[in-house]
Amino acid sequence: xxxxxxxxxxxxYMAFVLGIxxxxxxxxxxxxxxxxxGRAIPAWVCGLAFISANLGAQxxxxxxxxGAKYGISTSHFYWIGAIPAMVFVGVFMMPFYYGSRARSxxxxxxxxxxxxxRAFNAISFATMTVFSxxxxxxxxxxxxxxxxxxxxxxxxxxxxxxxxxxxxxxISALVVLAYIFLGGLSSAIYNEVVQFFLIVAGFxxxxxxxxxxxxxxxxxxxxxxxxxxxxxxxxxxxxxNRLGVEWFxxxxxxxxxxxFGYWCTDFLVVQRAxxxxxxxxxxxxxLIAAFPKMFFPLLVILPGLIAVALPTERVTTVAAVQSSAVxxxxxxxxxxxxxxxxxxxxxxxxxxxxxxDYNLAIPNMLLHYFPTGILGxxxxxxxxxxxxxxxxxxxxxxxxxTYDIYQSYINPKASDQHYLWMGRMATVFGIALSIGAAxxxxxxxxxxxxxxxxxxxVNAPLFATFLLGMFWKRxxxxxxxxGLLAGTLTAALHHGLALPAGAAAGVKGGWLVTSPLHSYPxxxxxxxxxxxxxxxxxxLITILVSLLTRPQExxxxxxxxxxxxxxxxxxxxxxxxxxxILAVAALAIALLLNIIFM
Amino acid sequence: xxxxxxxxxxxxxxxxxxxxxxxxxxxxxxxxxxxxxxDINFWWGAVMxxxxxxxxxxxxxxxxxxxxxxxxxxxxxxxx
Numbered sequence: 216x217x218x219x220x221x222x223x224x225x226x227x228y229m230a231f232v233l234g235i236x237x238x239x240x241x242x243x244x245x246x247x248x249x250x251x252x253g254r255a256i257p258a259w260v261c262g263l264a265f266i267s268a269n270l271g272a273q274x275x276x277x278x279x280x281x282g283a284k285y286g287i288s289t290s291h292f293y294w295i296g297a298i299p300a301m302v303f304v305g306v307f308m309m310p311f312y313y314g315s316r317a318r319s320x321x322x323x324x325x326x327x328x329x330x331x332x333r334a335f336n337a338i339s340f341a342t343m344t345v346f347s348x349x350x351x352x353x354x355x356x357x358x359x360x361x362x363x364x365x366x367x368x369x370x371x372x373x374x375x376x377x378x379x380x381x382x383x384x385x386i387s388a389l390v391v392l393a394y395i396f397l398g399g400l401s402s403a404i405y406n407e408v409v410q411f412f413l414i415v416a417g418f419x420x421x422x423x424x425x426x427x428x429x430x431x432x433x434x435x436x437x438x439x440x441x442x443x444x445x446x447x448x449x450x451x452x453x454x455x456n457r458l459g460v461e462w463f464x465x466x467x468x469x470x471x472x473x474x475f476g477y478w479c480t481d482f483l484v485v486q487r488a489x490x491x492x493x494x495x496x497x498x499x500x501x502l503i504a505a506f507p508k509m510f511f512p513l514l515v516i517l518p519g520l521i522a523v524a525l526p527t528e529r530v531t532t533v534a535a536v537q538s539s540a541v542x543x544x545x546x547x548x549x550x551x552x553x554x555x556x557x558x559x560x561x562x563x564x565x566x567x568x569x570x571x572d573y574n575l576a577i578p579n580m581l582l583h584y585f586p587t588g589i590l591g592x593x594x595x596x597x598x599x600x601x602x603x604x605x606x607x608x609x610x611x612x613x614x615x616x617t618y619d620i621y622q623s624y625i626n627p628k629a630s631d632q633h634y635l636w637m638g639r640m641a642t643v644f645g646i647a648l649s650i651g652a653a654x655x656x657x658x659x660x661x662x663x664x665x666x667x668x669x670x671x672x673v674n675a676p677l678f679a680t681f682l683l684g685m686f687w688k689r690x691x692x693x694x695x696x697x698g699l700l701a702g703t704l705t706a707a708l709h710h711g712l713a714l715p716a717g718a719a720a721g722v723k724g725g726w727l728v729t730s731p732l733h734s735y736p737x738x739x740x741x742x743x744x745x746x747x748x749x750x751x752x753x754x755l756i757t758i759l760v761s762l763l764t765r766p767q768e769x770x771x772x773x774x775x776x777x778x779x780x781x782x783x784x785x786x787x788x789x790x791x792x793x794x795x796i797l798a799v800a801a802l803a804i805a806l807l808l809n810i811i812f813m
Numbered sequence: 814x815x816x817x818x819x820x821x822x823x824x825x826x827x828x829x830x831x832x833x834x835x836x837x838x839x840x841x842x843x844x845x846x847x848x849x850x851x852d853i854n855f856w857w858g859a860v861m862x863x864x865x866x867x868x869x870x871x872x873x874x875x876x877x878x879x880x881x882x883x884x885x886x887x888x889x890x891x892x893x
Contacts (some may be wrong), residue, residue: 220836224829231825238816260818405818412822416829420857424848586844588836588854592829 216582217364221591228413228595232394232602235405239398246634249399250614251318251490256401258496260408262503265487266511267407270414271351271604272597275515276358279580280573282512282519283550285457286443287812289519290512294446295470298505298805300478302798305501308479309488310783311685313497315774318489320482321619327684327775329692330623335699336677337619340482341612343670345645348608349652350663355601356383356653362578364594384653387598391605392646395613396639400490403606407487410599411507417596418514424584425521438524447813459737468743472750476678483611494783495792502797509805515577522576523548525583546571549579564717605649613641664722672710675746676702676753683757688769688776694761702753709748715741819872826865833858 243249256264281289317323321340325333357380359365365379394402429435436444442457449455450462458465478484478501488500525548546552552561553572562570581593617638622629629637656663680699683690711727714720715738724741725731735741773779785793837855845852 220832224832227825227828227832231821235821238821405816408818409822409825412826416826416857416861420853424851424853428849584848586840586848586854588833588840588844589848589857592833592857 216587217367217590218587220588221594224591225595225598228598229390231409232390232406235409236394236397236402239402239405242401243397243399243635246617246631246638247318248401249635249638250610250617251486252399252401252404254490255492256404256490256496258491258499259503260404261487261491261496261500263411263507264404264407265484265500265504266508267411267414267603268403268483268487268607269604270411270511270600271607272355272358272601273351273604275414275418275597275600276354276574276577278512278515279519279522279576282516283523283548283571283573283576284519286439286520287446287512287516288456288458289516290446290808290812291458291465291469292474293509293512294805294809295466296474297478298509298801299470300474301501301505301508302801303475304479304485304488305498305505306794306798307777308681308685309498309501310494310780311775311777312485313489313491313494314780314783318618319614320480320485321615323775324680324684324695325619325623327772328690328695332680332692332696332699333619333623335696337615337623339670339673341615341620343673344483344608344612344615345648346652346663346666346670348605348612348646349649350656350667351601351604351608352384352388352649352653353656355387355597356380357657358574358578358597359383361575362582380657384650387602387605388646388650391602391609392642395606395609395642399638400486400610400614403610404487404490406606407603410603413592413599414596415514417593417599418518420589421580421584421593422514422517422521425518425580428584429521429524435520435524439520443520443523445813446809453736453740458739459735460740460743464740464743464747468747472675472678472746473743475682476674476746476750480677480681481674482615483607486611486614495785495788495794498783498794499792499797502794502801505797505801506804509801509808518580519573519576522550522580525549549583550576551579609642609645609649612645613638616641616645661722668710668722671742671745672703672706672749675706675749679750679753680757683754683761684776686777687758687761688772688778689761689766690757691761691764691767693764694757694759697760698753698757701756702749705752706745706749709745710741713741713744817872817876819868820876823865823867823869823872826861826868828865830858830860830862830865834862 242253245253247253278289278292281292311327312320312323315323315326317326319337321333321337324336360380360383365382366376369376369379369382394406398405426432426435429438432444441448447462450458450460450465453459453461453464460468484501488497491497491500527545527548550571550573553570554560555562564570577597581590581597585593617634621637621641622634626633652663676699679702680695683698684695708727710724712725712731713733713735714725714731715723715735718724718738720726720731723738735744769779785795790796833854835858837852837858840854842852
C-alpha cells in the first residue's frame with residue numbers, strides 16, 4: 216500500500232522537526248527562553264500555534280467522527296463554541312494574563328487569590344496534561360495498528376506485528392521529547408505552525424476530491440438530507456435533532472460554559488499567547504487564531520459527512536482483515552461497523568442495532584481517495600496533528616510543574632539555571648508518565664474514562680472563578696476556592712443523579728441512585744447540563760463566600776482586576792491590529808457562517 | 814525571535830511539492846483511478862511548491878530588512 220515516496224515524505228518531516236529543535240537549542244539560555252519562548256514570538260506565529268496546540272489527532276479524528284454521526288451540527292463546536300470564547304479571551308482577559316507578568320495560569324490564580332487556589336488548579340492541570348497526552352498517544356498507536364499501514368515493513372524486518380503498537384508509541388514520544396528538550400516552548404510553537412500548514416496541506420485535497428466526487432455541497436445535501444446538512448434544524452427541542460440537545464443547553468452548556476472554560480482558562484492554549492512579544496501581540500493571538508479556526512469545519516467535519524454519503528462498501532478495508540470468519544454487516548458509506556477486539560464480532564447497542572466505528576472516517580477517506588505519494592502527505596498530516604497535540608500538553612506540563620509545583624513548594628530558592636534544567640527533566644519524566652498512561656489506557660479502558668470524567672468535573676466550574684476574579688474586585692481567595700470545590704462537587708452530584716437515555720449506570724452517569732432522577736435524551740445533553748450546573752454552583756458560592764470573607768487589599772489587585780487596571784492603549788495601532796476591530800470582524804463572519812449553514 | 818519561521822517552512826513545502834510533482838509526472842496513470850482520474854500528486858505538488866516559494870521569498874525579504882536596520886543602528890551607534 217505504501218511505497219518509498221510515502222516513506223520519504225514521512226522521514227523528511229521527522230528530520231525537519233528535529234532540525235528545528237536543534238536550531239533553537241542555542242537560544243535557550245534562561246528559564247524564560249525555555250518556558251515562555253523569551254516572550255519574543257510575533258502575533259501571527261502565536262496565533263497559528265494557538266489553534267494547532269488544540270488540533271491533536273483526537274480533535275481531527277473526533278471532529279470527522281462527529282461529522283459522520285451528527286452531521287454539520289458538529290460545527291457548533293466552532294461557530295458558537297470556540298470563536299466567541301477566543302474573541303473574549305483576546306479582548307477582555309489577555310490584559311490580565313499578559314499584563315500581570317504571570318508565567319502560567321495557576322500563577323495568575325496565586326497573584327489574584329491565594330496559594331490554595333493555585334495549588335488546586337496546578338495539580339489537577341498537571342495531572343490532566345499527562346493523561347491526555349497519554350490517551351492521545353494510545354489513540355494514535357491504536358490507529359496505526361488498525362490501518363495496517365506498517366504491517367509490510369515490520370514483516371520485511373522480521374519483527375512481530377504486535378510491536379507496531381509499541382513502536383508507534385515509542386517513536387512518536389521520542390521525537391516530541393527531543394524537540395521540546397532542545398528548544399522548549401519556542402520549538403513547540405514553531406513546530407505547531409509547521410503542523411498547522413501540514414494539516415491544511417494534507418486535508419484540503421481530500422475535501423476537494425471528496426466534494427467533487429459527491430457533486431459538491433448541493434450533492435451532499437441531496438444524498439444526506441436536511442438533518443445532516445443544516446446546523447440549526449430541529450434545535451427547538453432535544454428530540455428533533457441529531458445531537459439530542461435543545462438550543463438552550465447548546466448555547467449555555469457548549470457555547471458559554473465549556474468553550475469559555477477551555478479557551479479562556481486552559482493553560483495549554485493561553486501559554487501560546489503568553490509567549491507573544493508584546494501586550495498587543497498577546498491580545499491579537501486568539502483573535503488571529505479565530506479566523507482560520509472558523510473555517511476548520513470545512514477541513515475536519517466535511518470529510519466525515521462525505522464518508523457517510525458515499526455508497527456503502529460491503530467489505531471495508533478494516534473489517535475485511537479483522538474478522539474474515541464472521542459475516543460482517545454493512546457499515547454506512549466508508550464507515551465500517553465497530554468490531555469487538557476480543558470476539559471479532561460487530562458490536563450492537565441495547566436495541567440490537569450495529570454500532571458504527573465513526574473514528575475511522577478520516578483514515579478511511581485518506582485510503583479511499585489518496586494514491587501513494589499524497590497518501591504519505593496525508594499520513595504526515597495525521598502524524599503532525601498528533602505531535603502538536605502532544606507537544607502542547609508537554610510544554611504546559613513542564614511549565615506548571617517547574618514554576619507552580621517545584622519552585623513553589625519543593626525548591627523555591629534555586630538559580631534560574633537550575634529551573635531551566637528542571638524544565639528539561641520535567642519534559643523527560645512528563646513524557647515517561649504519558650507513556651505509562653498510554654499503556655494504562657490499553658489495559659484498563661474504564662480507568663481512563665473515569666479519569667477523564669473527574670477532570671471534566673474539575674474543569675466545568677473554572678470559568679466562573681476567572682470571570683469573577685477578573686471583573687469583580689470583591690472576589691476573595693476563600694470565595695474562589697470554595698466556589699471551585701462546590702462546582703466540582705455539583706458536577707459529580709449531577710452526573711451521579713442523571714443518566715442519558717439507553718445508557719447503563721456507571722461511567723455514563725446515574726451511579727448515585729438506583730433509578731436516575733432525570734433522563735437526558737443524549738450523552739451530549741447530559742455533559743452540557745452537568746457543566747451548566749457546575750458553573751452556576753461555582754458562580755453563586757464564590758459570590759456568597761466572598762461577601763462573607765474579608766476583602767483583599769486593593770493596592771495588591773492592580774493589574775489583576777478590570778476596575779483597577781489601566782486599559783491597554785490601542786489608538787496608536789493601525790486599524791488591522793486593533794483587538795476591537797478584529798473581534799467584531801471575527802464575530803460577524805462566524806454569524807454569517809451560522810446563517811449560511813442554518 | 815531571531816529565526817523567521819517562514820524560511821524553514823517555505824523550504825519544507827518546496828521539498829514536499831517538488832517530490833510530489835516529480836513523482837506525479839513519472840508515476841503510472843493507473844494509480845489515479847482512486848483520485849477521480851486526476852493526477853493529484855502532480856497538481857497538489859505544484860501548489861505546495863508555489864506556496865513554499867512564496868513563504869520563502871517573504872521570509873527572505875523580512876530577514877534582509879531586519880539585517881539592514883540592525884546594521885544601520887549599529888553604524889549610528891559607532892558614529893556617536
